[in-house]
Amino acid sequence: MKFTKMHGLGNDFVIIAGETRLPVEAGKLARNICDRHTGIGADGLVYILPSAIADFRMRILNADGSEAEQCGNAVRCVALYYYERISGARQALTVETQAGVQRVWLEGDGMDRLVRVDMGRPVLASKDIPAAVEGETVVDRTLQVNNRGEERAYTFTAVSMGNPHAVIEVEDARGYPLEQWGPLVETHPYFPNKTNVEFITIRSRDEMDMRVWERGVGQTMACGTGACAALVASVLRGRADRRALVHLKGGDLLIEWNEEDGRVYMTGPAVTVFEGEWNR
Numbered sequence: 001m002k003f004t005k006m007h008g009l010g011n012d013f014v015i016i017a018g019e020t021r022l023p024v025e026a027g028k029l030a031r032n033i034c035d036r037h038t039g040i041g042a043d044g045l046v047y048i049l050p051s052a053i054a055d056f057r058m059r060i061l062n063a064d065g066s067e068a069e070q071c072g073n074a075v076r077c078v079a080l081y082y083y084e085r086i087s088g089a090r091q092a093l094t095v096e097t098q099a100g101v102q103r104v105w106l107e108g109d110g111m112d113r114l115v116r117v118d119m120g121r122p123v124l125a126s127k128d129i130p131a132a133v134e135g136e137t138v139v140d141r142t143l144q145v146n147n148r149g150e151e152r153a154y155t156f157t158a159v160s161m162g163n164p165h166a167v168i169e170v171e172d173a174r175g176y177p178l179e180q181w182g183p184l185v186e187t188h189p190y191f192p193n194k195t196n197v198e199f200i201t202i203r204s205r206d207e208m209d210m211r212v213w214e215r216g217v218g219q220t221m222a223c224g225t226g227a228c229a230a231l232v233a234s235v236l237r238g239r240a241d242r243r244a245l246v247h248l249k250g251g252d253l254l255i256e257w258n259e260e261d262g263r264v265y266m267t268g269p270a271v272t273v274f275e276g277e278w279n280r
């Protein structure tokens, strides 16, 4: 099976194209391929499949084999893959995901190539995120976690970008021990489908630091949907303007929550690393 290794700001994926559907044991394959010691090593396994309603369809499996509805960094990667390999591909593309159809634009070229994605409208209704908390939306709510006897109460805001996110403002996101606390928030009973967790520090109204604990993966170097959720949560909390640079471990994403159409736009890079063949 031929594959291509790609990444968006260090959030890395094995990309498979040419199949018509997900294999039956896609979860097991994802676990094997994503293993960093005995496999190729990646945060996720991504399939480029045919679509009846868009240029192509993307499906993504996390490193633990679970399927995610959406992935911002992977959308940029598959758009670049498609643009570079499919003859006649336009610079404006559409991608079908489990969370709907997304518009993508390839901007600039060579080393300056960036990919802009319409990530859609954020979902704020608690029942649709889903978050099992009382009230219509989930802004500045509290959850309690216990790490081997140490209690912590977090103020969080929940947003879905097709996939669920809990955004937590902390004093120093860059030095935050997210391995200790991320898994407890990810699996908190408030989130029936689990959640991605973003720890953010606001630097100014148009800049923030973010570290992410991803559902089904663990700490990653970047999360596109997470950066979108972080901006949306910060706007809802009155902490940021609608356009901000999000500094992640792997680099920066520019995120804009457009006031006119209510949609979130993400701009960032995508990189092809190598190609190979998986024989197992």
Ligand SMILES: N[C@@H](CCC[C@H](N)C(=O)O)C(=O)O
Residues within 6 Å of the ligand: 011, 062, 067, 068, 069, 070, 071, 072, 073, 074, 163, 164, 196, 214, 215, 216, 217, 220, 222, 223, 224, 225, 226
């Ligand atoms: N890294 C991604 C998100 C991937 C899916 C996530 N782990 C989930 O389970 O929702 C991104 O760039 O958005």
